[in-house]
Amino acid sequence: MKACETCTHRVEIGKNHNLMPAWQRAIGMILVYLPLFTLPFVILSAYLTYYHLVFVGAKNLKKWQDFIPERSTHRYTYKNQITMTPTFRGALSKYRWFWIANCTWYCPYSVALFEWHTYLVKVVENWWCPFGHERKENYSDASIDKSFWHIYPVDTVKMTPEDRENPIWNDPDDSDIAHK
DSSP states (O other): OOOOTTOSSOOOOHHHHTTSOHHHHHHHHHHHHGGGGGHHHHHHHHHHHHHHHHHTTOOSOOOGGGGSOOGGGOSOOTTTOOOOOOSSTTOGGGOHHHHHIIIIIIHHHHHHHHHHHHHHHHHHHHHHOOOOOTTGGGGGGGOOSBOTGGGOHHHHTTSOHHHHTOTTTBOTTOOOOOOO
């Protein structure tokens, strides 16, 4: 396995887990599932953002399923799913269905939803606000052909050269933009 090239800052959790009292770890397990109740609102927010972009003219937007890993890439199936030796009698970690539900549904769909929503918000930001700031380079995974500002030449000239020519929200090779 390759060393992690982007792991310059790691969260310390594994070395602390067993040092935590069992009651505290149990509360932590409950808290990880409570956000399931917010998923309908996050899904609604993501779709509202998606359709906002569609209605202002966006094409080729990624969809939620573009962020979900293929099921065939999961290492385990129900037949070979590993389980943990429980530390107490009622532990769900001893059941295959618990890990399949977590690893096949909860984690990949939740992560994909938040990645998709983040991508959409970056597209919105690049469309409506093509002005640089400290972290704007992180929006390059949601680059667009032209920003709202770039479709109006009279306003484009007001921009700094960095904003006017930034490839994240201005594709200089795209000549299909209709100027009004």
